[in-house]
Amino acid sequence: MDVMAQERALLAALADGLPLEPRPFAALGERLGMTEAEVLEALRTLGERGVVRRFGVVVRHHELGYRANAMVVWDVPDDRVDATGRTLATAPGVTLCYRRPRRPPDWPYNLFCMIHGRDREAVLCAVERAAELAGLEDMPRAVLFSGRRFKQRGAVFGPTPSGEAAWTISTAAS
């Protein structure tokens, strides 16, 4: 198997998550005809190339009691936006934080984050705390609560044994 084919097979095998056993990478390798060392090496390469962001868990917000969320945006001067964004990302309740282009006149905002809370009031409190932490109190802002969701799926990267998408984009507002 060439490297690309091996990587694709590995990503597909990981689609349903990591096997829950003491040596999960050895178990994956067994399924794919790779050694544990080869699996670890392939995953490290994928990490270095930026294909795999990190290993970890994705929680279901609703099951954890976070029932409200909003996209919160600010207009921050270009020379301050990176430093401000880095701080904003560390605020409680912030799950994503990005810089994006402004689209004047309709859209003057360049710093975007998602903030989750138990309810709308908790989200608004978290917005205030985040603004204070990142020095954003005086910057123009908008809070866009999420309304109806019309579609949610993962992007598709090859078929999996279970027939589900082999990888998903883990964010609500990539």
Place this chain on the structure above:
Amino acid sequence: MDDLDRRIVNALQGGFPVCERPFAVAAEGLGMDETTLIARIAALRAEGVLSRFGPLYKAEGLGGAVTLAAMAVPEDRFEEVVALVNAHPEVAHNYARDHQLNMWFVLATEDEARIAATIRAIEAETGLAVLNMPRLAEYHVGLRLEA
């Protein structure tokens, strides 16, 4: 969920080691043993608290492209426009939001050119402007949501 579960969820949102005995390493950091951690994760998955446990991918790393797009849709055309937009397989998420720009969706495609082509198609079909707001920088979020 008890306190131990909460600590597990909080710790693992920050990352999981890639090594021969990752559960043993993660368990040590949490002051529990490997067997307990594996059993707890299995239970949290079964309860649906964890939707995924494994690698989190970056679409761009796979050669794909992702963007966030927004439209101002007149209220009386909302349902019609939702149907037109969602008919495109490139549309991954689509949310209504309370703003003049009231429809926000994520496009995920194999390459940049496909993003531009999909946006042009949606504009032609709906007669409405689509604002394209790709990510320019990402700021690292550590712990995502406290359990």
